[in-house]
Amino acid sequence: MKNISVLGSTGSIGRSSLEVIDKFSHRFKVVGLAAGRNTQLLEEQIEKFRPKIVSLERKEEAEDLRRKFRGKSIKVTFAQEGAEEVASFSENDIVISAITGINGLRPTLAAVQEGKKVALANKESMVVAGPLIQDMISKFGAQLIPVDSEHSGVFQCLAKEEMGNIKKVTLTASGGPFFSKSSSEMNDITLEEALNHPRWKMGKKVTIDSATLMNKGLELIEARWLFGLEPRQLGILIHPQSIVHSLVEMSDGSVLAQLSATDMKLPIQYALTYPERENSLLPSLDLSEIKALEFYEVNVEKFPIIKLARLALEEGDSLPIALNAANEVVVSAFLEQRIKFMDISDVVTEIVENHQKRKAQSLEDIFDVDRETRRVTLDLLKKRS
Ligand SMILES: NC(=O)c1ccc[n+]([C@@H]2O[C@H](COP(=O)([O-])OP(=O)(O)OC[C@H]3O[C@@H](n4cnc5c(N)ncnc54)[C@H](OP(=O)(O)O)[C@@H]3O)[C@@H](O)[C@H]2O)c1
Structure with missing residues (x-):
């Protein structure tokens, strides 16, 4: 069983990632979730996946969440530091980095610094800090698997x-x-x-x-x-x-x-199961139906x-x-x-x-x-x- 934290869990990639994790619940378990401002969806995700640590962007909403989940053994943090804490949570085996923009950089680095396997969707991290991230990967023995479909x-x-x-x-x-x-x-x-x-x-x-x-x-x-x-x-x-x-x-x-x-569920699944492959969640590709591929x-x-x-x-x-x-x-x-x-x-x-x-x-x-x-x-x- 691999423990996973999803950074940006309420976003498009985050939601698809949770669908993949749910489908392969015999292999993967959610231990951390980091979101921005969509508290309602984060609450639903907490109810379903029972993570041990979560974060959101704002302090007031984190305090509300703490009150709601009091006594449920869940740590609630907030802001950039909160997302970094989820990323570097000691029980993580895999971190899915899917916060948008440069806001995803520090949490991505936090996961790399802990030597984790990072499934990277947050392309902006690589754009602004590619050489630094690669140095840190070598230094801390982390592994980076791309989630962007092209990569x-x-x-x-x-x-x-x-x-x-x-x-x-x-x-x-x-x-x-x-x-x-x-x-x-x-x-x-x-x-x-x-x-x-x-x-x-x-x-x-x-x-x-x-x-x-x-x-x-x-x-x-x-x-x-x-x-x-x-x-x-x-x-x-x-x-x-x-x-x-x-x-x-x-x-x-x-x-x-x-x-x-x-x-996107396919590249997400591949990043999580790599180097193994699992049966797909999706129907087979039928090229005879698509007919033409243009460039x-x-x-x-x-x-x-x-x-x-x-x-x-x-x-x-x-x-x-x-x-x-x-x-x-x-x-x-x-x-x-x-x-x-x-x-x-x-x-x-x-x-x-x-x-x-x-x-x-x-x-x-x-x-x-x-x-x-x-x-x-x-x-x-x-x-x-
Ligand atoms: N969507 C795709 O198909 C796709 C494909 C390849 C790569 N990507 C890349 O993946 C990343 C995410 O894309 P997306 O489409 O999933 O974006 P999205 O739907 O806008 O989701 C962004 C996620 O980041 C969270 N977030 C935003 N600012 C935050 C902050 N300051 N602190 C903590 N969390 C924050 C959002 O939280 P709230 O919603 O709760 O505010 C949400 O969970 C981007 O870098 C994108 O380029 C996306």
Whole structure:
């Protein structure tokens, strides 16, 4: 029996993870849950899974929860430190890291520092702190298994391969809801349209990132650090069917691909059972029903954010941190309907192009760049309003 803590348990990945754990309850047991503000769902999860430690974002709600579960042998903590406490809980064997944004970084590091197996969905951690995380994994003997479907695909393709034999890794992107819109139509996109992803049901931030293609840009940077690849070895193809998750070209010209149904429960299950496999929760993939698998180049004029992400991938140092911070700020502003869809890439472009790149190797440096970029981005949004 493996003990699991789920960070971000009330989110899309968190809920899917709990479904997988429930299905394999003979193998896995929930010992910790960390959520943000959805207290009602967290309470339901506590009733069902009986964890030993939970955390949420705010103190007052944690105190309410403590009163409700008094005498039930459950520790209730809160804030960033609370999520870190759940992540480093001594009984954990596996930690699923699925808090959104840079808020997931410290809890991810807390799990790595305890030498745990970490199933990583929180791509922003790798984007802002890839080299630091990899150093800590070696130092503390932790293990990182990707949950992002594209990275899980690459990880599966590479299971028995020599890293030195990889020529190129291509991540696929569905293209989001606006793949077939013309550039002029992109100006009038509403929040509702941007949140209506054609293939995946996800949290709001990652859904908007998928609509701008920033999600794929972040995934390129994530892949660089997860697999130790050079920027020139990484590419993207639009694949509207979202069946092929990634392609790995080997030095002899063979191209390995991982295909599966469009459901995050599969990569989550694989990360939890790795290196073993279990029977699927999902129906078999029927390619005769799907018929065509299409692939297209990205239109960078329509999705300029991809150029920026490539720049951050190639330049490294503090640039990916600035890219991520600016994006988190503008996506929040778009979700609050304070800016238009195309403002997202305009503002991120201005911030990244004016960012003074510097080394950012320690956690302190990373958070300095993050804080400073958020401040500059908020100032720019104020000026433009
Ligand atoms: N969804 C997908 O299909 C998918 C696929 C691949 C990778 N990912 C990555 O996985 C991560 C999560 O995505 P998601 O779609 O599951 O997002 P989501 O549905 O928005 O869920 C985010 C989770 O994080 C919690 N949270 C947010 N801020 C927090 C904080 N400050 N402290 C503690 N908990 C906090 C939320 O809590 P409350 O809801 O309680 O506030 C929620 O449980 C992202 O990094 C995303 O890029 C997602």
